[in-house]
Amino acid sequence: MSYFFFVLFTIIGPIFIQVAVGYLLKKCTKLDLSPLTKVQFYIMIPALLFVKIYQAPVTGELLLVAGGSILLFAFLYLASFALVFFLRYSKAERSAFINAACLYNSGNYCLPLIQLLFKNDPFAMTVQVIIMAVQNLTTNTFGVFNCSAGKKSIRSALIDMLKIPLIYCVAAAVVLQAFHITLAEPVITALDSLGSGLVPLALVTLGASLAEIRLSFKIPKVYLSIFVRLVISPVIAYGITLLLGVTGIAAQVMVISSAAPTAVNAVLLAIEYDNEPEFISQAILFSTLLSAVTVTLTILLVFQRI
Numbered sequence: 001m002s003y004f005f006f007v008l009f010t011i012i013g014p015i016f017i018q019v020a021v022g023y024l025l026k027k028c029t030k031l032d033l034s035p036l037t038k039v040q041f042y043i044m045i046p047a048l049l050f051v052k053i054y055q056a057p058v059t060g061e062l063l064l065v066a067g068g069s070i071l072l073f074a075f076l077y078l079a080s081f082a083l084v085f086f087l088r089y090s091k092a093e094r095s096a097f098i099n100a101a102c103l104y105n106s107g108n109y110c111l112p113l114i115q116l117l118f119k120n121d122p123f124a125m126t127v128q129v130i131i132m133a134v135q136n137l138t139t140n141t142f143g144v145f146n147c148s149a150g151k152k153s154i155r156s157a158l159i160d161m162l163k164i165p166l167i168y169c170v171a172a173a174v175v176l177q178a179f180h181i182t183l184a185e186p187v188i189t190a191l192d193s194l195g196s197g198l199v200p201l202a203l204v205t206l207g208a209s210l211a212e213i214r215l216s217f218k219i220p221k222v223y224l225s226i227f228v229r230l231v232i233s234p235v236i237a238y239g240i241t242l243l244l245g246v247t248g249i250a251a252q253v254m255v256i257s258s259a260a261p262t263a264v265n266a267v268l269l270a271i272e273y274d275n276e277p278e279f280i281s282q283a284i285l286f287s288t289l290l291s292a293v294t295v296t297l298t299i300l301l302v303f304q305r306i
Helices: 002-028 033-055 060-086 091-102 110-117 122-149 154-162 166-178 185-196 198-211 220-244 248-258 265-272 277-305
Strands: none
Touching: 002 110, 002 198, 002 277, 033 122, 033 166, 033 185, 033 198, 060 091, 060 122, 060 220, 060 248, 091 220, 091 265, 091 277, 110 122, 110 198, 110 248, 122 166, 122 248, 122 265, 185 198, 198 277, 220 248, 220 277, 248 277, 265 277
């Protein structure tokens, strides 16, 4: 029990303090979140992903991490789809539920978490960035398609998906890495500097985003999506590490990261495509609050078993 509180206060605590700063800033000022999210979405996240993918050595273990992240998404999708099909949710509700369960906060929640937990271990951070890259790609491809398809035709949803710039940024990094093309040092230094500022700004933005969500206990579907996100997801992730033979730090990061709350980007997509934004907002709010306990428990279990 003492170790539980140690992890809660020393690892999870600093994250929630920075989130609280953003929450209070939004409540006390007329902070406009749109410029902050655009800077992160179009500059900081692409810069961080590009540099980490460009600089990361292509190893079998990192490829397994990427493959495991894709498998996790696939299993979560199948589990979520089975639930919404059985419960006979509407088309829009199905899309919202699947996004809430499958898209998790691998960036502005998991990056500082892994950074604190593994004391800036370069390999642990690289593993998390690979997971973040997969999550960002799924969020900005399948997430856009799924959310848009809740209201639009499949053709229109595919067009929306192809407009996302992050896809092309990651593809460029992969090509440069694969063909050993060296970029000028000033370019890499500039991109690295841009990416390094993501963590604190992302946490403040997360807190400010939560300040815009109105607390409501009237959507029972939210609790089921949270259960899938915070409990079922790390169980599946653990099974995937055993299936693929991933061990050590890579396995630990994979399982801990999989327990993160619903991604803030999910509500941005819901608002953009008018697809159950209230449902997604509540899923983000409650999953983030409850994650203080569930993620701490996941960390304890991971370090006991992996």
